[in-house]
Amino acid sequence: MSNNLLKGKRGVIFGALDEQSIAWKVAERCVEEGATITLTNAPVAMRFGKIQELGEKLNAEIIPADATSMEDLEALFSKSVETLGGPLDFVLHSIGMSLNVRKKREYTDVNYDWMHKTFDISAMSFHRVMQTLMKLDAMNDWGSIAALTYIAAQRTFPDYSEMAESKALLESFARSFGFHFGENKNVRVNTISQSPTWTTAGSGVKGFQEFFDYADKMSPLGNAKAEDCANYCIFLFSDLSRMITMQNLFHDGGFSSMGMNPKVLDM
């Protein structure tokens, strides 16, 4: 259902790999709500993912960019402004990857070169995105920038490994850069702390099924789905959320406020 909440707005969506990706659902909902968008992902995802399919469906140009490359990001935003016909109203950062998790290295035995790379891809890329947008003056006044995060930034979930620190860094960048972007152009910057969700990145975490079921039982509303997250992003990109900035917003069916749910004991 469309309410034209993003009518006339222009945006860039990072991270749609396949139809399970949270960014995939967000992109679909943005267009449904009247926005025009460009899609981007790492060059390698062009070969393995299905982003071309999404681009055709949404009539959105796909501009490959490695989020750790300043040249790629500059080209992406310059091209997006040109293609979409003006500065951007919203940007979604939906990027996460841990080399130590992928290569099954335990948290107490990490490879630090990989950890650097993980932080660069999963967190510093958010700073890179915002710095590039600001330098190019590519955001409109009262625009909105959001990134996806997870509660492991605040609480310990051992199998989440170095992604916990990546998310803590990501959330901190939202607060710090949110100040500068707010002063600069009234642009708001927030992170959305999403429930466990069945995606390529999510299911790469060890024991994801148990993790997912536990959160689902613990949360009075159950886990928030990717489609729910897309709706929340629409709200954050719309004019209805103009005064929300520098926040980490829990979108998790109530999980973050729970101590114990008796249902979990029955599992």
Ligand SMILES: NC(=O)c1ccc[n+]([C@@H]2O[C@H](COP(=O)([O-])OP(=O)(O)OC[C@H]3O[C@@H](n4cnc5c(N)ncnc54)[C@H](O)[C@@H]3O)[C@@H](O)[C@H]2O)c1
């Ligand atoms: N799935 C979950 O349980 C869950 C929960 C909370 C938060 N998140 C976060 O949501 C975001 C999206 O993940 P998802 O679950 O939709 O999985 P996903 O695997 O579909 O998306 C991750 C994306 O990151 C992209 N990416 C990786 N390296 C990149 C690089 N160098 N440059 C540009 N893009 C790169 C991948 O190509 C992929 O499209 C991530 O930040 C993730 O941590 C996921």
